[in-house]
Amino acid sequence: xxxxxxxxxxxxxxxxxxxxxxxxxxxxxxxxxxxxxxxxxxxxxxxxxxxxxxxxxxxxxxxxxxxxxxxxxxxxxxxxxxxxxxxxxxxxxxxxxxxxxxxxxxxxxxxxxxxxxxxxxxxxxxxxxxxxxxxxxxxxxxxxxxxxxxxxxxxxxxxxxxxxxxxxxxxxxxxxxxxxxxxxxxxxxxxxxxxxxxxxxxxxxxxxxxxxxxxxxxxxxxxxxxxxxxxxxxxxxxxxxxxxxxxxxxxxxxxxxxxxxxxxxxxxxxxxxxxxxxxxxxxxxxxxxxxxxxxxxxxxxxxxxxxxxxxxxxxxxxxxxxxxxxxxxxxxxxxxxxxxxxxxxxxxxxxxxxxxxxxxxxxxxxxxxxxxxxxxxxxxxxxxxxxxxxxxxxxxxxxxxxxxxxxxxxxxxxxxxxxxxxxxxxxxxxxxxxxxxxxx
Numbered sequence: 001x002x003x004x005x006x007x008x009x010x011x012x013x014x015x016x017x018x019x020x021x022x023x024x025x026x027x028x029x030x031x032x033x034x035x036x037x038x039x040x041x042x043x044x045x046x047x048x049x050x051x052x053x054x055x056x057x058x059x060x061x062x063x064x065x066x067x068x069x070x071x072x073x074x075x076x077x078x079x080x081x082x083x084x085x086x087x088x089x090x091x092x093x094x095x096x097x098x099x100x101x102x103x104x105x106x107x108x109x110x111x112x113x114x115x116x117x118x119x120x121x122x123x124x125x126x127x128x129x130x131x132x133x134x135x136x137x138x139x140x141x142x143x144x145x146x147x148x149x150x151x152x153x154x155x156x157x158x159x160x161x162x163x164x165x166x167x168x169x170x171x172x173x174x175x176x177x178x179x180x181x182x183x184x185x186x187x188x189x190x191x192x193x194x195x196x197x198x199x200x201x202x203x204x205x206x207x208x209x210x211x212x213x214x215x216x217x218x219x220x221x222x223x224x225x226x227x228x229x230x231x232x233x234x235x236x237x238x239x240x241x242x243x244x245x246x247x248x249x250x251x252x253x254x255x256x257x258x259x260x261x262x263x264x265x266x267x268x269x270x271x272x273x274x275x276x277x278x279x280x281x282x283x284x285x286x287x288x289x290x291x292x293x294x295x296x297x298x299x300x301x302x303x304x305x306x307x308x309x310x311x312x313x314x315x316x317x318x319x320x321x322x323x324x325x326x327x328x329x330x331x332x333x334x335x336x337x338x339x340x341x342x343x344x345x346x347x348x349x350x351x352x353x354x355x356x357x358x359x360x361x362x363x364x365x366x367x368x369x370x371x372x373x374x375x376x377x378x379x380x381x382x383x384x385x386x387x388x389x390x391x392x393x394x395x396x397x398x399x400x401x402x403x404x405x406x407x408x409x410x411x412x413x414x415x416x417x418x419x420x421x422x423x424x425x426x427x428x429x430x431x432x433x434x435x436x437x438x439x440x
Contacts, residue, residue, distance in 0.1 A: 065107030072100040105190045112179040119175040123168035123232070130166065130238045139298055140240035143263040147275045160273060164239045164266040168232035174225050174269065223287035224269055230290070237264050241298035243274070245284070253295040302340075303371040305378065307361040309393050311349070321389040322349050322357065328420060329361055332381055336425040338369040359393075373435045381423045388420070
């Protein structure tokens with residue numbers, strides 16, 4: 001055909017340019033949304049408007065191949081309209097159809113590689129964050145020491161296949177499986193095309209669907225993909241961190257006695273592996289893990305102190321003593337320099353049908369303070385305080401039957417006359433708690 005007849009082909013080719021820009025924009029936005037652009041804010045400040053336009057409009061292999069496939073398809077239609085000679089029409093039809101199929105196949109394969117690359121780069125970024133984080137490195141080493149058999153033969157025999165991989169790393173591998181299945185499907189369709197088998201045949205579509213569904217189902221990776229995707233995107237846990245698992249509506253994951261608790265040892269295609277505090281491995285399937293509530297203990301800003309202490313008050317005048325006990329506990333918390341005064345505090349008397357009267361105390365040590373030291377000081381203080389008030393804080397199985405029947409000299413003493421200043425935070429109380437004073 002002459003140049004006037006080729007003009008519609010050129011117009012058709014130009015009309016596909018928005019498709020290239022749209023594909024490029026989608027890839028760039030997906031990459032940015034997953035945080036894969038390093039120091040994005042700094043780079044955006046340095047880039048000019050022209051640089052940003054070039055960045056978004058620069059086509060990749062996927063966009064170029066899809067563009068060529070669309071152009072060949074449109075050119076094929078145009079040439080059939082304008083070329084009248086039968087032998088040329090057959091030649092153009094053969095060349096255009098095969099070029100279109102090859103370009104579409106190449107663009108499809110490149111698109112799958114780009115998708116896999118996005119997840120792989122995201123996994124590498126998360127692994128790098130965990131590797132460079134001081135706290136994550138510390139807990140990873142603790143987990144490895146805790147789970148070590150100290151025997152090279154056992155370590156090799158019981159090792160997790162692939163090592164201690166993160167959720168994001170395993171997710172990238174599973175996405176790679178999906179991409180490879182997709183490539184197999186594309187190659188099959190291309191082979192069917194070259195064999196001149198009609199793709200519109202219901203039998204061909206049914207066979208492809210059955211084969212691909214069977215491959216994915218045999219690997220049991222659908223549940224793993226959904227579970228790992230939520231863990232990786234939310235950055236919920238790193239290898240070596242301590243977590244608890246509980247069911248919705250069940251007991252909270254606050255105690256190893258009521259919830260599965262331990263170190264996250266690794267992820268596989270089939271399981272989440274946890275090393276509990278009895279040093280045994282727990283393998284949880286992904287479909288079960290996705291239905292549980294995850295509690296990450298390692299990421300607490302600081303530890304807390306929570307005491308629930310049973311009380312047996314004196315038969316007469318016990319209410320005054322209980323009130324004094326709770327009030328002085330609150331005063332002690334306010335006076336302690338190692339306790340954060342901006343966080344939640346609680347010191348109250350409660351009643352439960354199963355245990356009776358309880359003293360419940362909650363406070364949070366300040367950042368950098370020794371939590372065990374402050375807890376020990378509180379225990380020493382509360383036991384001594386209860387002794388002076390003649391209150392029994394021991395559980396029913398081991399406490400004295402009637403402590404108020406014993407005359408200890410405080411039965412006739414008014415509670416306001418008791419000197420409690422020595423129980424306030426001091427170096428003496430620290431020494432009584434078994435710790436060395438900071439001023440010493």
